[in-house]
Amino acid sequence: MPAALVFAGALALTGCATGGGDDTASGEESCTTIAADVRDISNGVQNNIAAPSSLEGLQDYLGEASERTDALIEEAGDDDALIDALGGFQTALNEVSTYADGLTEVPSEEDPSVMTVEQDPDELAAQQTAVQEASSAVAASCDAESDSE
Secondary structure (H helix, E strand, O other), rough: OOOHHHHHHHHHOOOOOOOOHHHHOOHHHHHHHHHHHHHHHHHHHHHHHHHHOOOOHHHHHHHHHHHHHHHHHHHHOHHHHHHHHHHHHHHHHHHHHHHHHOOOEEEEEOOOOEEEOOOOOOHHHHHHHHHHHHHHHHHHHHHHHHHOO
């Protein structure tokens, strides 16, 4: 009996027991949720490119961010404005990945036994700005959608 209660509780939390889920959320709520997810991805990418622990770790993180964005594109359904904005965000992530491919690890000045990622501060700032602007475009597409209703 307790296992059945746990299972029923889990179904209720996920919306399965009531037939809920994405079907009950309005397009505006879905867009807002997607925009919040993009903002989280954007912040994570900006933080990771600012202070990567390693090039391999950075590329792994960027790959995960790209996969998460692909899932959000699928979730966007037929909202063309949102899909276009998410496509722009994915392009910005691809450019960051290309930028990261050109980075090198060098020994730290403080401790030569520790490797650090060498970056051009201007190029780093440009990459972070591009990701932030693409993230803002996703949020703006949601705002434009709610204004048109």
